[in-house]
Amino acid sequence: MPKIPWANRYDLALWRQETGLLPECPGVYFFVDATDEILYIGKATSLRDRVRSYFSGDMFETRGPKIVLMLERARSIAYRETDSVLEALLLESRLIKEYQPAYNTDEKDDKSFNHVVVTDEDFPRVLVVRGRDFAQGKFRDPVRKIFGPFPAGTALREVMKIIRRIFPFRDTCTPGSGQACFSSQIGLCPGVCTGVLSAAEYRRAVRRIELFFEGKKSVLVQGIKRDMKREAEALRFEEAAYLKRQLFALSHIQDVSLVKDDLKEMKPHRIEAYDVAHLGGTETVGVMTVIERGRPNKDEYRQFVLRGEHGGNDLSALEEVLMRRLGHLEWPLPEILVVDGAFLQQGVAERVLDAAGFSLPILGVVKNTRHQPDHLIGPEGLRKRFESEVLLANAEAHRFALALHRKRRRKALLA
Secondary structure, eight states, X not given: OXXXXXXXXXXXXXXXXXXXXXXXXXXXXXXXXXXXXXXXXXXXXXHHHHHHHTTSHHHHHHOOHHHHHHHHHOOEEEEEEOSSHHHHHHHHHHHHHHHOXXXXXXXXXXXXXXXXXXXXXSSOBEEEEEHHHHHTTOOOSOEEEEEEEESOHHHHHHHHHHHHHHSOOBSSOOTTOXXXXXXXXXXXXXXXXXXXXXXXXXXXXXXXXXXXXXXXXXXXXXXHHHHHHHHHHTTOHHHHHHHHHHHHHHHTOOOXXXXXXXXXXXXXXXXXXXXXXXXXXXXXXXXXXXXXTTEXXXXXXXXXXXXXXXXXXXXXXXXXXXXXHHTOTTSOOOSEEEEESSHHXXXXXXXXXXXXXXXXXXXXXXXXXXSOEEEEESOHHHXXXXXXXXXXXXXXXXXXXXXXXXXXXXXXXXX
């Protein structure tokens, strides 16, 4: 039976009646469905306040479609406390990588995310490396340990600053060069460049960083206490005092720079709408429009001059547009895909997404005889929550498609 990653768990209905059940401390929380599948993992400065925010009016208005769908499925809330926000951030990353929750799509391994790498050499370096550098073969150094991915680059840089103040490490200096690097002069490198530490001593220091990233804080603390006792018994009081300072720093982590309003870290949810336009099957064009946080993002609009012979078949034209759009892996994926039409158009979108290996909610805008929006089809929760944004996306797509088609017709007439 797989190990349960949380310490406590409450039925969501019970928790909503008594929201004070969760503690006011840092940690990681889990939304879990009726089959015990973990739907979403998040970190929190205050577990109580963070989970409460999912059900506040303000948060609901700013939450994206994935979270709305997740909350519809969730049946329980679980949590695990940590001693600091920093440890919550590292634990969240490890658990997302291990469990791959369905609604943590932004935090799953991605080539644009960052990793912490410990190199495999006599004096290991501790580096932050982007995933795309691995994928493109730009980073070729031997690797001893790799941690991540971490989607929030700013937060990771703060984490590395905090850890380096507790456990100084080498990043760029040359061991045994005889010349102290700048980091060594300000206490952020243990002095491998000047030969203060042997390779074995330095690797032992780096192992403490690895234990911290692995979440083995108790093992780390016991090891430092053991080393401190040994140094004191050998009358090496300066070394023992250094280890004592590390123990104090571990129990008093100054991570105020990581205590942020979670809303500020949220990415705007993205809705994409598609439409095609033609006249009797000629000059067929397709378009994509993007709505983010309720507003058109015209910089993200795209147009497609169709290559196939569709003969006025809107379904065939829509299929080409969607296939070409999904071929652009460098474009961010939407959280809702909107088509102009009913079940036939929705079916085309489902087939294209399935063939490309994507799973996205699809909403269709069904029109009346005057070609005005009549109702939406698709997941009920998304229809209710995002109706105005979906209709705006659809209207923008219709306007953009007609404008592009007219432009091409004028150009053809003048040719």
